Amino acid sequence: MLTEEVHASGVADARAGDAAADGTAAEGKVAQHEAAAHEKRNWVRLTYDCNNKCIFCLDMDVHDGENRAAEEVKQQILDGRRKGATRLILSGGEPTIHPRYLDFIKLGRLAGYRRIQTVTNGRLFAYQEFLDRCLEAGLQEITFSLHGPNARIHDALVGVKGAFEQESAGLRRALDDGRPIVNVDIVINRGNVKVLPEMLETFYGWGVREFDLLQVVPFGNAFRDGRDVLFYDLEEAAPYVRQALEFSTRPDVHVWLNRFPPPHLEGFEHLIQDPYKLNDEVRGRKEEFERQLERGEPLDCRDPDRCQYCYLEQLCDVLEDAQHTQHAHAFSRLRLDTRWEASLGPVYGGDPASAKKARERPSDGKARLPVLGGVGATLEHLPLTERAARAGVERFWVIAADVEDARAALEGYDAPALELELDDYAGLAESALPVVKATAKNVAQAEALLAIDAPFEVEVLLTRETGAWLEALDAVPARLALRQPTYERLTEASDHDLDLPAFFARFTARFTGEVPVEGVPACVLGRAPRLPPKTFDAAMTRPDGRLEIFRYAKRYILAHYRSKSLRCRQCVHDATCEGAHINQVRAHGYAMLEPVLPAELTASGT
Known part of the structure; x- marks a missing residue:
C-alpha cells in the first residue's frame, strides 16, 4: 500500500460538533480540520513489505520483504508518547502483516495515546476475527x-x-461493526481521476463520511514505472476533481486533500492541505534532509522532470536558496528571534526508510548543490557571528521581548543598523541603539513609536485593528510603513486579516504619496511593493549556526510559503511576485488576486 505521513487526521469522531459557535457548519469544519491537522502524531512504520503491488507506490524502493524489529518499533512508539504525541499511526508498507501488529496496538493503548489509527489496504480486515482482535486490542x-x-x-x-473484493469486504465489516472510525484514502491519478466523483458516491453509499484525496507524487513506482500512465493534466481533469470536491459541501462529509497543488483549488481554497502537515513530510525524510544540510548533497529525487509533479518543490527550492544565502554569505540582513528556541517542540518519529537510504547512499561521486562548491565539496559550518561578519551584514532584524532582550541578542555582532520588533518598547528612546526601523503590532505601539522624536521608520503590521486606525488618520505620518503579517494557522489569518483590496482602494484614494508597503501583491496594492533586503533567518539554524530541517520547515510555513492563482500567469508582475501567504489564501481565497494584464490583452478584452 501507499506509505504516507499526511493522511486524514480523524475528524469523523467529532461529526456531531460540525457547527461552529456561530452556528455555521462550514466554519465548524474548518476549525475541526485545523485542530486535527495540528494534533501531535507519531507515525510508526512496521514493515518494508506489502501484500499489494500498487503501481503508484512511493514506498516500493525500500520494500525488501522485511518487518521492522519489534523492539525498535516499541521504542519509537514510547518515545513519541514521552515527547507529547497523542495520536499513534501504525503504517507500512502494509502494517497489518507484521506478526506483532496486535502487540503494537496494545502498547499504544498502554502508553496513553488518545487515538490509535492504522493506514492499511484493509485486506486482512475482511476476516471478522482479525477485525475483532484489533478493536479489542485498542x-x-x-x-x-x-x-x-x-x-x-x-x-x-x-x-x-x-x-x-477483499478490501471492500474489510471496509464494510468495519462500518457494520460501528466501533472504529472509518475513512478512505484515494490516490488520484490518470487511471481513476475521471471516476473520482463516482468513487466518492459509491463509498458514501456504503456509509463512509471521511475521504482523504492524495495527489500522485513522483516517488518510487509512480515515477519509475508509472510516469506515463499515472500523471495527468490537472487543468484537463479539473471538471472531475471539482465535482468530487463538491462532496465537501455536504454537512456530514469531511474531505481532505493531500499534496494537491494549491493553485488548482481556486474556489475550494479551504481544502488546501494545512501547511503544518509539511512537518510530517520533513519528518519522514529527515535523515536525507540532514545529509543535504550537513554535506551539501541534494535529495536524490531532485530533478526538474520530477519536481514539476511534486508538492514539495517550493519547500526544496526555498531550502536550497537558504543554503546558498548562508554558505555564500549572500545576505545583507540577519534576522534574530530571541524566543524562537523556546517555541520549538521535541523531535520524534521519522521513517527508518529515510535513515536507511541516507546510510546506503555513497558520499563520493554524488551531485552536490552547485552553489555549495560542486562534487566533493565539504560545507564549512561557521558560527552566525562569523557568517554575519563575512557577509558584511548592514542590518539586524531583531525580534525580542524588550530593549534589553534585543541588546543581549546582539552580543558578539557588529550591528551598524537595527530593525526592532519588540513586545515592549519602553526605554527605546533612551537606549542609543542604532534603530532604523521599529515594528508596531498594534495601535498603541504605533502611536508610542511615532511619538518618539527620532528618524527611524515605524512599520505597522496590517490587521483589522490597525487598519481602522490608519483609515481614521488625518494625515499619513512621514515615517510610516506598512507590512502584511503572516500566520501559522488559517483561523488566525481569518481573525486578523484586513480585506486588503478594499482597504488599499480606500487608503490610496484618501491619502496622496506612496507609503512603503511590504508583503502585499502588486495587484492588491495597486503598485509594486517594496522588496526587503536579502535576509538570512537565524531561526532556521541550531544554536551552533547550522541549518536544521525542522527549524527551517517551521519558518518556511510561517513566512515563506506563498501561492498564486493560475490566473496570475498572465499578470505583468508574475515573474517577480510571490503571491499571497498560503494561509491568507486558505482563509480568503485567490479571488483577492486580480492579475494586471499586459496592454495588448487589456485592449483585446482577453
Missing part, C-alpha cells in the same frame, strides 16, 4: 486505501486480482 480508527469504484480499476492500480 485500535480506534482505520484508514482504508481504495483507488477505484470497482474491481477493474482498483485491482489494476494495486496489482492484485481480487484485492477490491
Whole structure:
C-alpha cells in the first residue's frame, strides 16, 4: 500500500460538533480540520513489505520483504508518547502483516495515546476475527486505501486480482461493526481521476463520511514505472476533481486533500492541505534532509522532470536558496528571534526508510548543490557571528521581548543598523541603539513609536485593528510603513486579516504619496511593493549556526510559503511576485488576486 505521513487526521469522531459557535457548519469544519491537522502524531512504520503491488507506490524502493524489529518499533512508539504525541499511526508498507501488529496496538493503548489509527489496504480486515482482535486490542480508527469504484480499476492500480473484493469486504465489516472510525484514502491519478466523483458516491453509499484525496507524487513506482500512465493534466481533469470536491459541501462529509497543488483549488481554497502537515513530510525524510544540510548533497529525487509533479518543490527550492544565502554569505540582513528556541517542540518519529537510504547512499561521486562548491565539496559550518561578519551584514532584524532582550541578542555582532520588533518598547528612546526601523503590532505601539522624536521608520503590521486606525488618520505620518503579517494557522489569518483590496482602494484614494508597503501583491496594492533586503533567518539554524530541517520547515510555513492563482500567469508582475501567504489564501481565497494584464490583452478584452 501507499506509505504516507499526511493522511486524514480523524475528524469523523467529532461529526456531531460540525457547527461552529456561530452556528455555521462550514466554519465548524474548518476549525475541526485545523485542530486535527495540528494534533501531535507519531507515525510508526512496521514493515518494508506489502501484500499489494500498487503501481503508484512511493514506498516500493525500500520494500525488501522485511518487518521492522519489534523492539525498535516499541521504542519509537514510547518515545513519541514521552515527547507529547497523542495520536499513534501504525503504517507500512502494509502494517497489518507484521506478526506483532496486535502487540503494537496494545502498547499504544498502554502508553496513553488518545487515538490509535492504522493506514492499511484493509485486506486482512475482511476476516471478522482479525477485525475483532484489533478493536479489542485498542485500535480506534482505520484508514482504508481504495483507488477505484470497482474491481477493474482498483485491482489494476494495486496489482492484485481480487484485492477490491477483499478490501471492500474489510471496509464494510468495519462500518457494520460501528466501533472504529472509518475513512478512505484515494490516490488520484490518470487511471481513476475521471471516476473520482463516482468513487466518492459509491463509498458514501456504503456509509463512509471521511475521504482523504492524495495527489500522485513522483516517488518510487509512480515515477519509475508509472510516469506515463499515472500523471495527468490537472487543468484537463479539473471538471472531475471539482465535482468530487463538491462532496465537501455536504454537512456530514469531511474531505481532505493531500499534496494537491494549491493553485488548482481556486474556489475550494479551504481544502488546501494545512501547511503544518509539511512537518510530517520533513519528518519522514529527515535523515536525507540532514545529509543535504550537513554535506551539501541534494535529495536524490531532485530533478526538474520530477519536481514539476511534486508538492514539495517550493519547500526544496526555498531550502536550497537558504543554503546558498548562508554558505555564500549572500545576505545583507540577519534576522534574530530571541524566543524562537523556546517555541520549538521535541523531535520524534521519522521513517527508518529515510535513515536507511541516507546510510546506503555513497558520499563520493554524488551531485552536490552547485552553489555549495560542486562534487566533493565539504560545507564549512561557521558560527552566525562569523557568517554575519563575512557577509558584511548592514542590518539586524531583531525580534525580542524588550530593549534589553534585543541588546543581549546582539552580543558578539557588529550591528551598524537595527530593525526592532519588540513586545515592549519602553526605554527605546533612551537606549542609543542604532534603530532604523521599529515594528508596531498594534495601535498603541504605533502611536508610542511615532511619538518618539527620532528618524527611524515605524512599520505597522496590517490587521483589522490597525487598519481602522490608519483609515481614521488625518494625515499619513512621514515615517510610516506598512507590512502584511503572516500566520501559522488559517483561523488566525481569518481573525486578523484586513480585506486588503478594499482597504488599499480606500487608503490610496484618501491619502496622496506612496507609503512603503511590504508583503502585499502588486495587484492588491495597486503598485509594486517594496522588496526587503536579502535576509538570512537565524531561526532556521541550531544554536551552533547550522541549518536544521525542522527549524527551517517551521519558518518556511510561517513566512515563506506563498501561492498564486493560475490566473496570475498572465499578470505583468508574475515573474517577480510571490503571491499571497498560503494561509491568507486558505482563509480568503485567490479571488483577492486580480492579475494586471499586459496592454495588448487589456485592449483585446482577453
